[in-house]
Amino acid sequence: MLSKLTVAEISSIKRERERAVAPRSAGVCGFKKQERYWTMKKLFLPPLAIFFALFLVYPLITLLGGAFMVEKVVNGHAVTSFSLDYFKLIFENSFYRECFTNSFIIAVITTTLTIALSLPLAMLFLRYEFPAKKALNVLLLTILVLPPFVGAIGLKQFLSRFGSLNLLLSNLGLVNMSDPVDWLGAGGFVGIIILQVLHLYPIMMLSTQAALANIDPSLRDAARNLGAGGFHTFRTITLPLAMPGIFAGSSLVFVAAFTDLGVPLMFDFQATVPTQIFNLVTQIDNPVGYALVVLTLVVVSLLFVLGKKLGEGDYAMMGRSSSQLEVTTLRGTKGLLAAGAVGLLIFISLLPHIGVVIQSFAARWFMTILPTEWSPEFYSEIFNLKITVTSIRNSLVYATSSAVVDVFLGMVIAWLLVREKFVGRTLLDVLAMLPLALPGLVLAFAYFVTFSKAPLGPLWSEWLGTGTTKWFNQAWLDAFDPRKNPTLVLVIAYAVHRIPFMVRAGYAGLQQTSVTLEEASANLGAGPLRTMWRITLPLIGANLIAGALLTFIFAMLDVSNGMILTLETQFYPLTKAIYAVMGRITPTAPSVACALGVLAMAVLAAGLILASKLLGQKMGRLFRA
Amino acid sequence: MKIAIQNLVKNFGTNRVIGGVSLEIQSGELFFLLGPSGCGKTTVLRTLAGFYEPDGGEVLFDTRHMNGIPPHERNTALVFQNYAIWPHLTVFENVAYGLRVRKVAETELKARVLKALQQVKMDSYADRRPASLSGGQQQRVALARAMVVNPDVLLFDEPLSNLDARLRLEMRDEIKRLQAETKITSLYVTHDQEEALSLASRIGVMNKGVLEQVGLPYDIYNKPATKFVASFIGEINLLPESSLLAQKIHCGVGGGKGTVGFRPERVKLRSADNGIAAKVIFSAYLGSKNEVTLETTDGTRLKAWLQDYVKEGDQVHFDVDAKHLLQFAE
Structure with a gap:
């Protein structure tokens, strides 16, 4: 190739060789050289360490301290020592035991049902083409954004003893209104499960679908070629290969169902762990709350260890064959049947929120199947009320900021975990996954006590000497104090809470991307940051955007962080504004709250459709010719 | 570089x-x-x-x-x-x-x-x-x-x-x-x-x-x-140096503990009084060469690539030029 090069070319080649090869400083050789090169580890581990220490470890220590350190009076002196007294208190209390049982049953049933729903759904969407598939897919994603705690208002309106369903059935003569059916079951227990399943199965489906899509079609073809039937291939090849994805989805769903506060609260179902923790949050000095939180952590961590063990299939598809997944088009009746089945499922999933929409227009709705008086006035009301307008703006700012923070954190952490070996790798993994085990209200509570009671000052001055106290009473520290301005702490709370989602998204993407693609870049002279920017990021960009989307959505709809961390109306996020409006005693309050809920859903759905379009195009550009 | x-x-x-x-x-x-x-x-x-x-x-x-x-x-x-x-x-x-x-x-x-x-x-x-x-x-x-x-x-x-x-x-x-x-x-x-x-x-x-x-x-x-x-690399016939066949091929030298070897293309057919007797038990004619498997009287099987055309079942006599013999210590 060099044989016919011009003089100019040769000289430029020389120059670039010098650039690429010349040692950065003269003389030094051998092992010491390593010290001079920036690696991703050196660049990102220190800031990550500071971040996690400040926003995860420190608040958690405060929590654990509250749960395990018991103050006793010994010989007239107050002595603080390690003790399990508060846990004994919980286990001896039959009500708290019941709370644990309830939460566990809710989570197990929810997870099982979501798997059963999402597996056939994922296969259908992956392998078949049928009428209205794209629209149905968008609708499925929309279910994700619909806040279940708002949906609870609608579901209650339909399924309560004197709700629409019983009234309808009574009109048909099937139900006697003097003894109406309790559809929500045991004080709302069944209702909670219904809402959780209807809300969470799309997450499971996304996870399952991603796992299925990443299975090299030739692996299935090989099984078919060796004589395995359709179901046998599914059982022996497809399912085992998709298992890591299914386990990943399961652990997300389980924890979401176990720790969800909004739904039980809206059903006023007190006997669950989250509701009890929430009740105890307001009593900052009551140690039972701390202990309850720690117990929840134990349950959820055990589950994650199990899920990680089971999900640890290393199926990185090296040298994946270029054969494309074959999509069968379902025609005629079959196609309509598929579209109809998916449509019906989506309709049922949307029912609670349809109830919310109806409620938002209902000027009068009492003991009737549908409202007797309708009015659009509640929508103009939310644009006139200062509290609602401000809350919408606040939520957009909080959610966007936390999504941006998370894209960065997720990408870097996932990369370090998948591609690098270093001391403390397991610790980073645990730290990055830990927030999954922290219900929103726990983290929020920890932040609140940590940063408002003692915004860094006392801790540092204790370590560094009292003379340094004044350094830590500076005005910039007010940024950390949620009592003065909760924005920073709230954004970080949202971000930290969703780090696991981002890391999982990045992790999955990286595992499915052959490392040789990055090695080829380094081999051609690109430094670590350039390789990350030009190769890694575009390759797993779809995963990251999907992850950031989830962060945004969850931040928009998170109940607990906003509830606890914002004190003044001007900082309220959307969800707290809905609660605040619901709490008003006026008869139209539910309708105004629902109108705000509908607005939120509309904004989110619009954002989601936009992002899905963006993602669809990008995916198309990324991986198709 | x-x-x-x-x-x-x-x-x-x-x-x-x-x-x-x-x-x-x-x-x-x-x-x-x-x-x-x-x-x-x-x-x-x-x-x-x-x-x-x-x-x-x-x-x-x-x-x-x-x-x-x-x-x-x-x-x-x-x-x-x-x-x-x-x-x-x-x-x-x-x-x-x-x-x-x-x-x-x-x-x-x-x-x-x-x-x-x-x-x-x-x-x-x-x-x-x-x-x-x-x-x-x-x-x-x-x-x-x-x-x-x-x-x-x-x-x-x-x-x-x-x-x-x-x-x-x-x-x-x-x-x-x-x-x-x-x-x-x-x-x-x-x-x-x-x-x-x-x-x-x-x-x-x-x-x-x-x-x-x-x-x-x-x-x-x-x-x-x-x-x-x-x-x-390539095909080779390996025989213990101590074997009778090895000594026949090796012109009496050796009897040591090593191994002798020769490539299939080094096997040449000889006249009856000048070579070692063997039977052709497999033959694949490829045009440029004839890939055969020979079985000697003591049952040892050897690969040979011959220029001559032989059929399965033929009785032949062969030898290997001493300069093409390879010796290995083990």
Whole structure:
């Protein structure tokens, strides 16, 4: 190739060789050289360490301290020592035991049902083409954004003893209104499960679908070629290969169902762990709350260890064959049947929120199947009320900021975990996954006590000497104090809470991307940051955007962080504004709250459709010719 | 650029993958590491590229110590076994990548990328996405991507193993031609002996993490240093030196504890009083040669590639020229 090069070319080649090869400083050789090169580890581990220490470890220590350190009076002196007294208190209390049982049953049933729903759904969407598939897919994603705690208002309106369903059935003569059916079951227990399943199965489906899509079609073809039937291939090849994805989805769903506060609260179902923790949050000095939180952590961590063990299939598809997944088009009746089945499922999933929409227009709705008086006035009301307008703006700012923070954190952490070996790798993994085990209200509570009671000052001055106290009473520290301005702490709370989602998204993407693609870049002279920017990021960009989307959505709809961390109306996020409006005693309050809920859903759905379009195009550009 | 590998050791966990390999690759040489899968040859190559840090020993490029230098500071260009063509970049951008890293001006970059693509006959695909390319085409792009940056060292990691036979022959010639033109010091890792014999300036045969022999292709085939080399490259008949048959062939010399060997093509038919009696039990006539299996009176089976035409069941007499006998200590 060099044989016919011009003089100019040769000289430029020389120059670039010098650039690429010349040692950065003269003389030094051998092992010491390593010290001079920036690696991703050196660049990102220190800031990550500071971040996690400040926003995860420190608040958690405060929590654990509250749960395990018991103050006793010994010989007239107050002595603080390690003790399990508060846990004994919980286990001896039959009500708290019941709370644990309830939460566990809710989570197990929810997870099982979501798997059963999402597996056939994922296969259908992956392998078949049928009428209205794209629209149905968008609708499925929309279910994700619909806040279940708002949906609870609608579901209650339909399924309560004197709700629409019983009234309808009574009109048909099937139900006697003097003894109406309790559809929500045991004080709302069944209702909670219904809402959780209807809300969470799309997450499971996304996870399952991603796992299925990443299975090299030739692996299935090989099984078919060796004589395995359709179901046998599914059982022996497809399912085992998709298992890591299914386990990943399961652990997300389980924890979401176990720790969800909004739904039980809206059903006023007190006997669950989250509701009890929430009740105890307001009593900052009551140690039972701390202990309850720690117990929840134990349950959820055990589950994650199990899920990680089971999900640890290393199926990185090296040298994946270029054969494309074959999509069968379902025609005629079959196609309509598929579209109809998916449509019906989506309709049922949307029912609670349809109830919310109806409620938002209902000027009068009492003991009737549908409202007797309708009015659009509640929508103009939310644009006139200062509290609602401000809350919408606040939520957009909080959610966007936390999504941006998370894209960065997720990408870097996932990369370090998948591609690098270093001391403390397991610790980073645990730290990055830990927030999954922290219900929103726990983290929020920890932040609140940590940063408002003692915004860094006392801790540092204790370590560094009292003379340094004044350094830590500076005005910039007010940024950390949620009592003065909760924005920073709230954004970080949202971000930290969703780090696991981002890391999982990045992790999955990286595992499915052959490392040789990055090695080829380094081999051609690109430094670590350039390789990350030009190769890694575009390759797993779809995963990251999907992850950031989830962060945004969850931040928009998170109940607990906003509830606890914002004190003044001007900082309220959307969800707290809905609660605040619901709490008003006026008869139209539910309708105004629902109108705000509908607005939120509309904004989110619009954002989601936009992002899905963006993602669809990008995916198309990324991986198709 | 001369490469010196001095007493290289690499462990994966408790598993010693390379147990002290020393090797010098001269400037401009196309050096082959040949060995069965799992012998550590790819590990040597990846250590040169900087993806593995040695657990012992040193790697030098000319006089420069390479231990601890990250991959992107080495100016080696690796042609990956699975091509590692970036799916999100066009063919042009894949090839241009290394030049962009080196901040080559746009006009010159375009010219060089197109020239490189021409060299591998892929210039008409410049704007295509890799997903629409066949394996052979992807491999050509990978080759262009590696050569276009004028690396100090070219590394080939079994680059032809995923191609079909015809394409493999074509690419083999292509690689030989490009390497001869550019004179870039190259290390080529393969388990395909034909590839190695036909392309290499010199060959190093590896087994279980150590180098068994380094030499010219001719010497590797005709003067294998060990039994492993003899049986890994080409076909060979091996007999214990103590056996009666070995002594017959060996003209009475030996009776020692070693092994004697000879290639099938060294077996010649002789007249009845001048050779060893054997029966043809298998014969495959290939035109240029006749591949047969002989069974001697003591039941030993030998492979022979004959110019003469014999049928299964024929009684023949054969011998091997003493100068073509190979002796191994074990």
